[in-house]
Amino acid sequence: MGHWEDLWYEIHDSIEREGLTKEFEEQLKKMTNQDKHKHLDTRDKWSYACTKVINNKRKEVNKDE
Numbered sequence: 745m746g747h748w749e750d751l752w753y754e755i756h757d758s759i760e761r762e763g764l765t766k767e768f769e770e771q772l773k774k775m776t777n778q779d780k781h782k783h784l785d786t787r788d789k790w791s792y793a794c795t796k797v798i799n800n801k802r803k804e805v806n807k808d809e
Contacts, residue, residue, distance in 0.1 A: 751787060755794045767797040 759768045771793040775781040781789060 748787060751791070755790050758794060758798065762798060762801060764797045764801060767800070768793055771797050 759765055772789060775789055775793060781792070784792070
């Protein structure tokens with residue numbers, strides 16, 4: 745179970761460091777109503793949401809440059 749705890753910490757740390765807590769929580773909420781995410785376990789949902797919000801931020805930064 746230790747590797748799961750590491751994942752939670754890494755996701756939480758990444759989100760906090762990037763200042764994306766609000767976006768992350770909004771993404772998770774949005775995913776609860778989407779069929780394609782309905783059967784994912786929590787670990788996979790968190791991983792997907794983390795990747796999504798960080799990539800969206802990077803796209804916005806690159807677009808502004």
